[in-house]
Amino acid sequence: MVLSTDPPVGSSPPPVQPTTAVSAPGKVLLAGGYLVLDRGYTGLVFGLSARISVIAAPITTEPGVHLAEIVVQSPQFIDATWRYGFHLAEQEGGITVTQLHVGSKISRNPFVETTLTYALTYIHHVSRDDQTHSLASTQLTILADNDYYSLPSTATRSTSDEPAAPKGRFARYPHTLSEAHKTGLGSSAALVTSLTAALLSHYLPTLLFDPASAAGEQTLHNLAQSAHCAAQGKVGSGFDVAAAVFGSCRYRRFSPSLLSDLPAPGSAGFAAALARRVDGHKGWDTEVRKEGAVMPKGVVLRMCDVDCGSQTVGMVKKVLAWRAAEGEGSKKLWDALQERNEALADVLGRGDTGEIPGALAAVRELVREMGTASGVPIEPESQTELLDALGEVDGVFGGVVPGAGGFDALALLMRDDEETERRVEAFLEDWSRKKDARVKLLAVKGEVEGVRAEDLSVYAGWLP
Numbered sequence: 001m002v003l004s005t006d007p008p009v010g011s012s013p014p015p016v017q018p019t020t021a022v023s024a025p026g027k028v029l030l031a032g033g034y035l036v037l038d039r040g041y042t043g044l045v046f047g048l049s050a051r052i053s054v055i056a057a058p059i060t061t062e063p064g065v066h067l068a069e070i071v072v073q074s075p076q077f078i079d080a081t082w083r084y085g086f087h088l089a090e091q092e093g094g095i096t097v098t099q100l101h102v103g104s105k106i107s108r109n110p111f112v113e114t115t116l117t118y119a120l121t122y123i124h125h126v127s128r129d130d131q132t133h134s135l136a137s138t139q140l141t142i143l144a145d146n147d148y149y150s151l152p153s154t155a156t157r158s159t160s161d162e163p164a165a166p167k168g169r170f171a172r173y174p175h176t177l178s179e180a181h182k183t184g185l186g187s188s189a190a191l192v193t194s195l196t197a198a199l200l201s202h203y204l205p206t207l208l209f210d211p212a213s214a215a216g217e218q219t220l221h222n223l224a225q226s227a228h229c230a231a232q233g234k235v236g237s238g239f240d241v242a243a244a245v246f247g248s249c250r251y252r253r254f255s256p257s258l259l260s261d262l263p264a265p266g267s268a269g270f271a272a273a274l275a276r277r278v279d280g281h282k283g284w285d286t287e288v289r290k291e292g293a294v295m296p297k298g299v300v301l302r303m304c305d306v307d308c309g310s311q312t313v314g315m316v317k318k319v320l321a322w323r324a325a326e327g328e329g330s331k332k333l334w335d336a337l338q339e340r341n342e343a344l345a346d347v348l349g350r351g352d353t354g355e356i357p358g359a360l361a362a363v364r365e366l367v368r369e370m371g372t373a374s375g376v377p378i379e380p381e382s383q384t385e386l387l388d389a390l391g392e393v394d395g396v397f398g399g400v401v402p403g404a405g406g407f408d409a410l411a412l413l414m415r416d417d418e419e420t421e422r423r424v425e426a427f428l429e430d431w432s433r434k435k436d437a438r439v440k441l442l443a444v445k446g447e448v449e450g451v452r453a454e455d456l457s458v459y460a461g462w463l464p
């Protein structure tokens with residue numbers, strides 16, 4: 001630990017905050033990939049049962065010794081501890097965090113670092129008049145549900161000096177986070193959202209942040225979007241952060257200009273500008289609608305991992321270049337696809353299971369057309385073949401290549417019973433053998449709920 005004689009940021013000694021835990025879901029963009037980048041269109045996004053949890057606990061020190069640090073740990077991975085000192089920048093530049101060494105190593109985690117900068121700046125700014133408030137040192141533990149990353153087949157880290165992997169929700173990976181094989185469920189958005197929520201709930205009194213209120217949800221959304229965009233280095237559509245906060249929804253993005261003129265963290269006026277942007281709820285033109293973002297009774301959304309992943313950035317650039325170059329033709333295609341995406345949401349909202357296969361096939365047809373026109377394999381041939389074959393399995397209504405498409409995990413809509421699950425698993429085993437591929441059904445399911453507070457007992461065995 002770094003000992004410091006400097007008092008922590010704030011005036012009086014910080015009160016000891018209780019240990020709190022929150023979790024936020026992953027996402028799957030069932031319909032509206034690419035279109036959702038443009039405010040003229042919407043996306044149909046589902047939250048997932050795979051969540052990222054963050055537990056915030058005070059770091060206790062001996063009386064008279066001041067610590068000014070935040071320790072973030074992801075104990076499922078090797079070498080995944082990040083330590084930061086923090087201080088107040090001049091001229092309302094906000095809270096600046098500086099990464100500290102852990103032993104001789106220093107490995108960056110830009111999503112964690114940026115979220116700390118944004119959330120601590122906001123927290124300090126809104127509580128600056130409260131003389132009893134200051135930023136105490138905190139330990140943050142991140143735990144990701146299984147299914148965010150594929151576990152190597154030889155895995156489970158367990159040596160004489162290391163505890164065996166606890167069975168159940170949180171796998172222990174035999175490698176570092178940067179070596180993790182992502183399945184594409186939106187780990188960074190769920191992480192940024194639950195880290196932001198954990199910090200806000202940990203440091204702020206309910207009067208300033210009430211996670212259970214609509215205003216609290218909005219504050220969390222606006223702050224998490226700001227931090228996620230900054231960490232990504234670009235303003236995406238933000239559907240993944242919206243799903244992490246609000247759960248399944250029909251999503252219309254915020255105007256990108258909302259975030260384009262924020263001063264850089266640490267520079268004059270950053271704190272006030274960020275707080276104005278986050279609390280200026282009326283300025284946010286995001287639309288989140290719940291109708292149609294549900295599975296009909298007896299239908300479940302499942303994911304099928306094809307174990308390769310895609311380079312989304314290059315695909316987005318190419319599709320948008322086509323959209324710009326072929327103004328009229330591409331608009332016609334997007335308008336028609338938007339109609340089919342909405343028709344799919346309407347079918348789901350009505351609970352009309354008989355119409356699901358047709359609605360999914362209609363969406364896929366135009367997605368393939370967009371792929372051919374833009375030269376981007378949004379639904380690559382091997383995925384078409386797999387989706388078509390899966391559609392023939394008894395109990396499967398059909399599926400799509402979600403989000404940007406490519407080789408990320410497929411989304412399937414199927415009957416929610418064990419027989420169907422067994423048939424799909426047997427089919428995928430057979431397919432993997434025949435095609436020399438590794439295709440498997442993930443345990444994750446569609447889930448409507450967004451961010452939520454968690455009971456600490458869920459994390460037994462993982463907390464320091």
Ligand SMILES: Nc1ncnc2c1ncn2[C@@H]1O[C@H](COP(=O)(O)OP(=O)(O)OP(=O)(O)O)[C@@H](O)[C@H]1O
Nearest residue numbers: 074109110111142144182184185186187188189191
């Ligand atoms: N369990 C974790 N602990 C700490 N940091 C994590 C964890 N999971 C993800 N992150 C952070 O998020 C980054 C991954 O973000 P990236 O946007 O590349 O993936 P993703 O959000 O899962 O992608 P996709 O949207 O395609 O699903 C990691 O490099 C790390 O900074």
Ligand SMILES: C[C@@](O)(CCOP(=O)(O)O)CC(=O)O
Nearest residue numbers: 033034236237238403404405
């Ligand atoms: C292509 C895009 O519309 C969706 C990307 O989705 P995913 O990360 O592949 O789940 C990009 C975005 O909305 O930010």
